[in-house]
Amino acid sequence: MRFRLHYVPGSAAMAPHAALAEAGAGYELRLVERDEQGRSPREYLALNPLGRVPTLEDGDLVLTxxxxxxxxxxxxxxxxxxxxxxxxxxxxxLYRWLMFMTNTLQPAFLHWFYPERYTVDPAGEEGIRQLAARSIAEHLERLDAELADRPWLVGEGRSGADLFLFMLVRWGRRQDPPAWDRPNLRAHFTRLLEREGVRRMMDEQGLEIPAL
Ligand SMILES: N[C@@H](CCC(=O)N[C@@H](CS)C(=O)NCC(=O)O)C(=O)O
Incomplete structure (x- = not known):
């Protein structure tokens, strides 16, 4: 199989996995099994020294x-x-939205998920999470407003940017309020859930389809 995607369910591998499935590509999946300290196996670190997911292999190209x-x-x-x-x-x-999501919204999520990485003072972690939650909400509001008068982030049909947003909206399901409580983000998420490739990705990662 030409494409091999290394993933952890529900992680940043969701978007490329959905892209492969939407494209009708042939691919195989490799689950990255981390140890109790969250460390990735040595063979995986050889591909991706940071140990993060995803990694996509396309022949001899290794992409993170x-x-x-x-x-x-x-x-x-x-x-x-x-x-x-x-x-x-x-x-x-599309470049604009993808970059906004990767350099602004996604890091806010990473601060929320892993506050201990952003301070040497454990007492500061709760504050980091609170600020991250505030930023996440602000950016989700902006995206919700963008989608008020159109179904997709760019152009006439779903694009890779929409698959990326789908992933981040799912990441936001435990925010208060949940990301998909915003009407346009909910409609966008639901629209993507109707797509065969997105369903396949959810199924292959063992992710529950939310009842929205
Ligand atoms: N900028 C990277 C971030 C990847 C990332 O942080 N992945 C998370 C899962 S969503 C991860 O591997 N976390 C485990 C860790 O950081 O140790 C990307 O978008 O691929």
Missing amino acids: ESAACVLHVAERFPDARLVPPPGTRERSE
């Missing part, structure tokens, strides 16, 4: 960073229309 993996799949399967054509306004907008 979820958004980069999505863009790579999009380019390998142009008929799947996971990105708008180069040189279009929609393509630039």
